[in-house]
Amino acid sequence: MPDFHIINIVHDKHQDIQSADFVSLVKNSLKFASWHEATFDAEVTFIAKKMAKNLPDESSNHVILVLGNDNALNAVLNGLLSVERQHQLPISYIPLDLHTNFKPALRLKDKTNALPQLQQIYHPKFLNIGKICGDIPKHQTKYFISRVGIGFDTALTEHRKNSINDTSPFNLKVLKNHFLTTKAFFNQKSFPVTINACSEYLQLPNSFLLTLTNKATTTGNLTEAAIEITVLRKMKMMQFVTGVIFNHKDLRSNIIHHVNLSPGDAIHVHDIQPGHIDGGLLGNGSFSFTVDQQSYPFWI
Structure with a gap:
């Protein structure tokens, strides 16, 4: 298993019970190297940028796992790419509400199979992104x-x-x-x-x-x-x-x-x-x- 660095996005205090329960499940069952919580996109970008600066710039098992929505995922991507690195940090993503344009690429039916699916991944896939x-x-x-x-x-x-x-x-x-x-x-x-x-x-x-x-x-x-x-x-x-x-x-x-x-x-x-x-x-x-x-x- 890789060293997961988890960014959990809670945009307000009224996160639905199902999502909150799933976040607790992740916290209690998935081994992770660090856990960060953010409430707005600029904070998400700052955390990602800090990770890109501080984590070793080498081929390693460090993976950034985003729990949130598409614009939080975008904030993480832009934060990571704002720092020049030879080895980019792979991003993993579990959308908490599943209303995501990224869903076809994730091949994720619902949150219940997200963790078992995550544990079956052994190397990153390179995807085309826009600029x-x-x-x-x-x-x-x-x-x-x-x-x-x-x-x-x-x-x-x-x-x-x-x-x-x-x-x-x-x-x-x-x-x-x-x-x-x-x-x-x-x-x-x-x-x-x-x-x-x-x-x-x-x-x-x-x-x-x-x-x-x-x-x-x-x-x-x-x-x-x-x-x-x-x-x-x-x-x-x-x-x-x-x-x-x-x-x-x-x-x-x-x-x-x-x-x-x-x-x-x-x-x-x-x-x-x-x-x-x-x-x-x-x-x-x-x-x-x-x-x-x-x-x-x-x-x-």
């Missing part, structure tokens, strides 16, 4: 595991996160989610997007939603090396429901653009928009960045 460099919305470099979203996708992501923590009865929770999604749909203004890719140059003046998707983690095909950009143009609510939600092919061809990106391709969002990366907010701003990719070791 964006530029104004995001201020000049920086960010790595992502599954998804980057700009525009309406950010509102959808926030609603899903809030719905997970909502303790309301199921029917009321669904009603609130529909109301908030509808409100966000009508509040979302169109914005211009330029895609400068080696395969094509696109100017999309009436965009509504933009996503970058890492197919390696979202499809579970670990050898996949493609990052796809999807842009939806502004549409009427009925078009959105029939074309996107119900997958009407004739309508989809008129409102959705898909492009597989190559390293160095550039994306420009010429307007102030909200953005997220693996579920964590990037803030509001204009976006102008290039896309790249690299491999990183995961203990999965």
Whole structure:
């Protein structure tokens, strides 16, 4: 077994009982070298950065195990990669709520088989991760595991996160989610997007939603090396429901653009928009960045 360094993320004091019980199970049954708890993403990044500085930079059995959600996993990845090392520390991940875009790559049905599955792993797998460099919305470099979203996708992501923590009865929770999604749909203004890719140059003046998707983690095909950009143009609510939600092919061809990106391709969002990366907010701003990719070791 490797030397696990566990980062447990508790974003609030109202962690559901099932997740709290599972964390206790991990603490009592899994041998670990260190245990850290964090309550917000900046703290997660700080802990990961400190580990990358202090743990030996050599081929070893040190593994960082994240208990939390996708944006906590992203914070760990960016913290580790902020320190230059010859030997990167492998990351293992158990999503506490299982509402994760990383689930296909984990091949994890539920938390009950997470620990037995973890004990059957003997070496890391190298997965493709995405990298964006530029104004995001201020000049920086960010790595992502599954998804980057700009525009309406950010509102959808926030609603899903809030719905997970909502303790309301199921029917009321669904009603609130529909109301908030509808409100966000009508509040979302169109914005211009330029895609400068080696395969094509696109100017999309009436965009509504933009996503970058890492197919390696979202499809579970670990050898996949493609990052796809999807842009939806502004549409009427009925078009959105029939074309996107119900997958009407004739309508989809008129409102959705898909492009597989190559390293160095550039994306420009010429307007102030909200953005997220693996579920964590990037803030509001204009976006102008290039896309790249690299491999990183995961203990999965």
